[in-house]
Amino acid sequence: xxxxKAVAINQSSHLHYNDHLVPIADVMGIPLLLIEDDSYDxxxxxxxxxLLEKIPFADFTPETLIQNYDVLFMSDLWDREVFHAKxxxxxxxxxxxxxxxxxxxxxxxxxxxxxxAANEDITLVxxxxxxxxxxxxxxxxxxxxxxxxxxxxxTYYKKHQEFFNSLVLKEVIHRFxxxxxxxxxxxxxxxxxxxxxxxxxxxxxxxxxxxxFNLIVKLHPQLELDDTALYYQIIGKYKNKPNIQFLTDxxxxxxxxxxxxxxxxxxxxxxxxxxxxxRPMFFLNKFERNPxxxxxxxxxxxxxxxxxxxxxxxxxxxxANLEKESDSLKAIRKELYNYTFGEEKPFSQIxxxxxxxxxxxNAS
Numbered sequence: 001x002x003x004x005k006a007v008a009i010n011q012s013s014h015l016h017y018n019d020h021l022v023p024i025a026d027v028m029g030i031p032l033l034l035i036e037d038d039s040y041d042x043x044x045x046x047x048x049x050x051l052l053e054k055i056p057f058a059d060f061t062p063e064t065l066i067q068n069y070d071v072l073f074m075s076d077l078w079d080r081e082v083f084h085a086k087x088x089x090x091x092x093x094x095x096x097x098x099x100x101x102x103x104x105x106x107x108x109x110x111x112x113x114x115x116x117a118a119n120e121d122i123t124l125v126x127x128x129x130x131x132x133x134x135x136x137x138x139x140x141x142x143x144x145x146x147x148x149x150x151x152x153x154x155t156y157y158k159k160h161q162e163f164f165n166s167l168v169l170k171e172v173i174h175r176f177x178x179x180x181x182x183x184x185x186x187x188x189x190x191x192x193x194x195x196x197x198x199x200x201x202x203x204x205x206x207x208x209x210x211x212x213f214n215l216i217v218k219l220h221p222q223l224e225l226d227d228t229a230l231y232y233q234i235i236g237k238y239k240n241k242p243n244i245q246f247l248t249d250x251x252x253x254x255x256x257x258x259x260x261x262x263x264x265x266x267x268x269x270x271x272x273x274x275x276x277x278x279r280p281m282f283f284l285n286k287f288e289r290n291p292x293x294x295x296x297x298x299x300x301x302x303x304x305x306x307x308x309x310x311x312x313x314x315x316x317x318x319x320a321n322l323e324k325e326s327d328s329l330k331a332i333r334k335e336l337y338n339y340t341f342g343e344e345k346p347f348s349q350i351x352x353x354x355x356x357x358x359x360x361x362n363a364s
Contacts, residue, residue: 004358006071007053008032008103011060013039016221017075019251020105022047023156024073024124027347028354035060046167046252049160066090066098071358075105077113080121080144099358104130106269107340109296111137112192118142122357124149127342129298136295145357149350151341154276157254164255171250173259176214177242181322183215184260188268189222195267197284198223202234204311205264205284211243213315218247218256218270262318263303271299275337278330280321282306282314302333 008025010017013036022043025032031051034040040054055064065072066087078100084091087098102120107130114130117123118139123146125131134140157164173182185205187198197205198219209215224231235246247256253273257263263274263281274281281303285291288307291300304321306314 004070004099004355005068006030006073006101006358007065007069008073009065010034010039010076011074012076014075014105014221015039015042015249016251017105018043018047019253020075020103020153021073022050023153024103025051026156026159027152027350028073029351030073042249043251046250048163062086062090066094066096069098070096071099071101073101073103075103077102077116077120079116079119081119083121101354101358107272108269109133109267109298110191110193110195111296115139120144122146122354124354126150127340129336129340133295145360147350147353147357148342148345149354150343150345151276152345152347152350154254154273154341155344155347161255161258164252165258168252168255168259172216172245172247172256175245178214180243181213181261182259183213183262183264183318184218184256184270184274185215185264186218186268186270187220187223187266189220190226191267193267195286196220196223196226197266197286198234199227199230200286201284201308201311204314206234206238206244208312208315209241209244210315213318214243214245216245216247216256216260218250220268221248224248262322264314267296271302272337272340275302275333275340278333280304280318280325281329281333282318282321284308284311299336302329302336 006028007030008021010021021032031053033053033055034043035055035057040052043052083100091097100121102117102123104124107126114133114137118134119142121144123143125146125148127150188195190196238244239246253270257274257277261279263271265271266284283300283303283305285305285307289297291297291305
């Protein structure tokens with residue numbers, strides 16, 4: 001048992017962060033601190049066994065945190081120099097050094113994210129793929145401390161699989177009137193690299209959906225802010241189609257993937273999560289980059305990459321792929337999953353290694 005007291009916090013109240021913070025809190029045996037009633041209630045619904053605590057927004061201050069905790073676990077990016085500057089006076093007052101553990105919210109190929117993640121106090125790293133990306137972005141040397149954690153989220157999902165699967169059946173799958181193949185479309189947001197395809201390809205992806213497929217559109221919460229008018233226009237246009245469901249305020253990933261027959265994405269980290277299920281994957285390659293040479297499109301090698309001119313043929317290509325998929329893609333998916341997440345690590349080992357990093361005294 002560590003002498004340090006830690007807590008996971010979702011200071012931005014981004015609901016999708018909780019699918020990453022709840023599992024790491026479970027690994028560490030610590031609570032997840034939430035600051036909004038809605039966030040607390042929704043999180044309790046999806047993760048009823050999670051240790052959750054609620055704090056009024058007015059009490060959510062640096063002094064409250066340093067009074068009660070030694071280590072913070074966050075998915076929000078917080079540069080370690082800015083972090084320590086924020087707590088510098090309080091660290092002197094309370095005679096201790098606060099530590100901050102960055103919890104990635106999925107595996108990201110995005111350069112702007114990796115460059116920031118390397119400047120965290122302690123960074124959780126999924127595996128070798130992430131380490132190589134730090135090197136490719138020329139920021140590997142910026143890492144202060146890091147811990148290789150593997151795919152602890154999948155381990156956590158398996159631990160609660162019966163509950164999670166039954167919830168997704170009730171909330172999503174059984175709401176489709178017909179039992180047929182399920183496609184999950186998981187577009188990312190309009191980030192600094194303009195990665196999302198939601199606003200560009202909605203007509204081909206959603207409007208041209210055949211009646212023979214069920215489509216789940218898992219919406220990144222940031223999309224609502226990226227183009228609010230178009231976001232609601234798209235949902236309003238298609239929400240009443242019986243074989244389409246738009247998921248908002250729905251943080252669960254792995255139980256959705258369990259019931260997914262085909263993954264369709266752009267640059268979302270959910271694509272890496274789907275590798276473990278070894279099923280057909282399609283990628284909307286809006287900038288027509290080459291997955292064979294572009295490091296950020298490595299995941300697209302695990303499926304079929306479609307340039308914008310191919311979007312019109314999306315569903316015929318999916319149908320053909322379901323008939324017969326190349327064995328080479330299966331081998332690529334297995335290799336890429338292992339490269340990204342490595343061997344499954346026991347929670348006890350992850351916990352021990354994170355505590356060891358938190359207790360070191362050479363933090364910059």
